[in-house]
Amino acid sequence: MKIIKKIGLVLLILFVIAQFFGPDKNIGDVASIAAFEKETNPPEDVKLILKNTCYDCHSDTTNYPWYNAITPVNYWLNHHIEEGKEHFNVSQWEGNSLKRKDHKFDELIEEVEEGKMPLNSYTWTHGDAKLTEEQVKAVVNWAKQVRVMYGLQSKPE
Numbered sequence: 483m484k485i486i487k488k489i490g491l492v493l494l495i496l497f498v499i500a501q502f503f504g505p506d507k508n509i510g511d512v513a514s515i516a517a518f519e520k521e522t523n524p525p526e527d528v529k530l531i532l533k534n535t536c537y538d539c540h541s542d543t544t545n546y547p548w549y550n551a552i553t554p555v556n557y558w559l560n561h562h563i564e565e566g567k568e569h570f571n572v573s574q575w576e577g578n579s580l581k582r583k584d585h586k587f588d589e590l591i592e593e594v595e596e597g598k599m600p601l602n603s604y605t606w607t608h609g610d611a612k613l614t615e616e617q618v619k620a621v622v623n624w625a626k627q628v629r630v631m632y633g634l635q636s637k638p639e
Contacts, residue, residue, distance in 0.1 A: 500553040505560035510542030514573035521575065527617075528624045532572075535600045535611040539566030542573035547607060562603070584632040591625045594618055 515537060524532060538544045539562055550556050567573075570586055578586070593599040595618065605612040613621070 497553075501551075504553055504556040507546065508542060508544040508560070508563050508567075510573055512543050514575075515541050515543060518572040518575040522624075522628045524624050525620070528620050531613070531617050531621055534608070535604075535613065537572065538608075539563050539601075539604070540570045540572055542567070542571070549607075562601070580632050580635055584629055587625045587629045587632070591622050591629075594621050594625075 518541075519529060519532075544563055546559075550559055570590065575583070590599075594613070597618075600608075600611050600613070
């Protein structure tokens, strides 16, 4: 029984020490999101959906929940954010070609229509991020309009 107590004490000490370490936070300039919104011109309802369901993981500006202060949860969240930004980062939107932007919107449509985005692990803790059928339609319709715009811009005159 003494060995179990010693192992438990060591694990507790390691857990406490780990709380002093964590990944860098994803806190950038909100203006980068404004540039994306200016270019893609989402309607107000879609802007709200993007804010509540997308920007935490798909921009350089994350609104962290209280439990991000707990290690190892903060590393798990950081992994989700880094992976999300790798696939679709609205803060780095301006540097992409029209072809890449169009492709990213094609992926966005597919992921949202198939219910893969937002992730279930995100909606568990962010109940307002769970999309209704109406919200899915609104996002998909907007994304399709953006794809048409990019298609028109890429055609030679």
